Amino acid sequence: MIKQFDENPKEVLKNFWVNAFHPDKKKNIPKGKPDIDFLLKDLKKLSTSVFDLTHLQKGQPIISLDGGSDKILTHNRGKEFTELTDGNAVYHFIKQAGHGMPVTHYKDCWSFINAMIPIFQHNGNYRRKRNQQNSQ
Numbered sequence: 001m002i003k004q005f006d007e008n009p010k011e012v013l014k015n016f017w018v019n020a021f022h023p024d025k026k027k028n029i030p031k032g033k034p035d036i037d038f039l040l041k042d043l044k045k046l047s048t049s050v051f052d053l054t055h056l057q058k059g060q061p062i063i064s065l066d067g068g069s070d071k072i073l074t075h076n077r078g079k080e081f082t083e084l085t086d087g088n089a090v091y092h093f094i095k096q097a098g099h100g101m102p103v104t105h106y107k108d109c110w111s112f113i114n115a116m117i118p119i120f121q122h123n124g125n126y127r128r129k130r131n132q133q134n135s136q
Contacts, residue, residue: 002043009036012043019071023096024104046072051081061120062089063113067097067105090116 005012013034056062062085066078082091092112097105 021100068095072099
């Protein structure tokens with residue numbers, strides 16, 4: 001995409017939207033003049049960015065999602081992220097979803113998240129009780 005960017009940034013943005021929602025069709029691709037500088041920075045970060053785990057609060061629930069038909073990320077970044085959290089993240093894979101799965105497969109995402117809430121609550125209560133017992 002970066003190679004094509006110099007020649008036709010609007011076409012690159014259009015292709016990005018198509019790929020982001022693959023295998024589903026995005027009906028409403030945003031109109032207007034794209035921020036070319038922001039788009040180029042974003043494209044460069046796509047393959048080089050690293051998630052800074054220091055922003056995560058220890059003991060907080062983390063859900064990591066991946067789509068099996070993602071055409072934006074070339075490999076399962078969610079699975080890599082999950083491994084980086086030393087088992088603190090819960091990984092969920094939706095085979096038929098693409099990069100835009102929080103929009104295209106929101107029911108699958110919310111269903112999984114809702115199923116996780118009682119588990120996160122139980123684990124949080126257990127950690128609090130354990131910490132209280134250790135401090136006495």
